[in-house]
Amino acid sequence: MPEITASVDQHPPLAALLPPGDSDRLCASLSVLLDSPVALQDPAGTVTGGTRGLAAEARVEIVCAGELVAYLQAPRARPAASQAAAAMIAQLLLATIEQQSAARAESEARYRALSEDFDARVATQVTLLDERQRQSYQAERLASVGALAAGVAHEINNPIAFVRSNLRTAETYLGKLTDLATSLKTLAGGDALLAADDIDFLLEDFAALLHDSIGGVDRVARIVSDLKGFSNVDKPQEDVVDLNELLASACRIAEKKLPAGAALHCELGVVKPFLCLPGHLAQALLAILNNAVQAIEGRGASGEVRVRSRFEGQEALIEVSDNGAGIEQSALSRVFDPFYTTRPVGKGTGLGLTMARDIVRAHGGEIRFDSVLDGGTTVTVSLPD
Ligand SMILES: Nc1ncnc2c1ncn2[C@@H]1O[C@H](COP(=O)(O)OP(=O)(O)O)[C@@H](O)[C@H]1O
Ligand SMILES: [Mg+2]
Secondary structure, three states, rough: OOOOOOOOOOOOHHHOOOOHHHHHHHHHHHHHHHHHOOOOEOOOOOOOOOOOOOOOOEEOOOEEEEEEEEEEEOOOOOOOHHHHHHHHHHHHHHHHHHHHHHHHHHHHHHHHHHHHHHHHHHHHHHHHHHHHHHHHHHHHHHHHHHHHHHHHHHHHHHHHHHHHEEEEEEEHHHHHHHHHHHHHHHHHOOHHHHHHHHHHHHHHHHHHHHHHHHHHHHHHHHHHHHHHHHHHOOOOOOEEOHHHHHHHHHHHHHOOOOOOEEEEEEEEOOOOOOOOOOHHHHHHHHHHHHHHHHHHOOHHHHHHEEEEEEEEEEEEEEEEEEOOOOOHHHHHHHHHOOOOOOOOOOOOOOOHHHHHHHHHHHHHEEEEEEEEEEEEEEEEEEEOO
């Protein structure tokens, strides 16, 4: 902001303090009182009011706050009367100077306040623009990741389904072959025939291979289902639901994965019916619950997950807390980032919380993640009325 310097120690010119018309009127009154023609001059000797062409030597200084501001000419007046008149005019000019400087100070203050307000508004707008730009960048990034995920999920889904189905069929075929081998052993020479090619081992190992392969395919299917959830490829219908029912069903699913001895407490309070995409919201809640269950792995019987719901202000609040591992403070800002995971390869996709946040936001809500390393984690979802 430009600095405004008020010239307090330099008075404005005489013409500004006493405009010509006023100056003439003042001189006319003084001329009657002093019984002499009267003129006012500025410090440069220019007449600003009264009678022009008076003798220059008969003039008296008019000084305001130590500074010469004018001369009074009254050639026929008594010197004492001229002095008194000059003092009176000085008083008058001083009052005007003070008035003008107060008005100037006030307008300066107003200008400064306006300018500060303007600066603040510009700063707010710049922050807002910055934030919008980041949001649109983030949205664009998420949209392209989402489209990619949807495409990949779609492409992988079909082959996964038939590979899994074929592996299951192969398992039943293998069962039959094993039965055949058992029958062959009862025939003369059968046992030796089978032993020659180590068929027993082969059948056993084949079964183990198929079992492992089905496990692997299931894992891929899980990742694909996470990707599908993340990109919201399945578009279910909107419906009014009881949030507590949604929570209870998510709890039932998560409960199955609880480590032995650990507990999941559901404390469901009063919440209002909520218009939402139930499939999406359930998926978001399940992702949060799964994380809580994973966090208490290794805590044995002391592990605890607590799910609470209540209505507060104008919001439905859902809180999922665990007394598990927690995370470092430095990682807090990253948990919602797509693909951010601290789990071993094959165990996490890093999309659970990203998807949960997108879904909650799409419902006009917010999600918060608070965590203390070795102290546990609380995820709070707030949904509007
Ligand atoms: N309840 C929790 N306790 C501790 N860490 C958590 C919890 N929930 C999430 N996290 C951290 O956030 C990361 C991202 O979670 P998420 O998006 O669900 O992906 P994923 O579970 O596949 O790793 C996790 O890898 C973990 O480090
Ligand atoms: Mg997760």
